[in-house]
Amino acid sequence: MNWQSLLYGVGGTIVGLGVALGLTNPKPEAYIDFAMVQGNEYLKTEACTAKLPLIGDSLKDECIQAVDTEAAQTRIRQALIDNTQRQNYILFSLYKSELSVEDLLPIPSSMVPVYYVESVGALTLFKVYNAGEQ
Numbered sequence: 001m002n003w004q005s006l007l008y009g010v011g012g013t014i015v016g017l018g019v020a021l022g023l024t025n026p027k028p029e030a031y032i033d034f035a036m037v038q039g040n041e042y043l044k045t046e047a048c049t050a051k052l053p054l055i056g057d058s059l060k061d062e063c064i065q066a067v068d069t070e071a072a073q074t075r076i077r078q079a080l081i082d083n084t085q086r087q088n089y090i091l092f093s094l095y096k097s098e099l100s101v102e103d104l105l106p107i108p109s110s111m112v113p114v115y116y117v118e119s120v121g122a123l124t125l126f127k128v129y130n131a132g133e134q
Contacts, residue, residue, distance in 0.1 A: 022090050026121035031095050034126045035080050036073070038117060039099055042131070043067050043076075047115060092122035098134070 026034075048063035066072050076099070084097040100114045113133035119126045 024123045025088070025091060025093055026124050026126065028084070028086055030124070031084070031086070031119070031121055031126060032077065032080050035084065035097050035117065036077060038128060039076055039080065039097070040067060042115060042117070092120055095119045095121060
């Protein structure tokens with residue numbers, strides 16, 4: 001095998017991988033579905049269990065029940081759509097979403113933090129690489 005054939009083979013493989021990554025770069029709608037699952041879990045385990053000033057965690061059970069309602073699911077989806085930024089790099093995409101309990105419940109924004117999640121999407125999959133509160 002000569003060097004030219006090897007270079008063509010390697011080049012073809014790299015181009016093929018690039019095309020495969022580009023074709024399987026997940027769309028924003030798929031990210032919203034992924035974020036709904038991740039966001040619901042995060043809200044139930046982190047946001048709903050946070051101790052609020054003067055209230056403590058006395059509303060924890062009500063918060064968890066509220067997250068599961070159809071109305072809350074609709075609000076969560078819309079909040080994710082409104083508060084998600086996508087950076088599309090053709091081969092993969094970076095997503096950053098912000099969500100506050102204020103988006104779901106009539107709680108003043110000064111009483112609750114804003115939660116964020118940063119994810120990468122490639123090959124029709126998503127991976128969270130950073131999450132927390134601002």
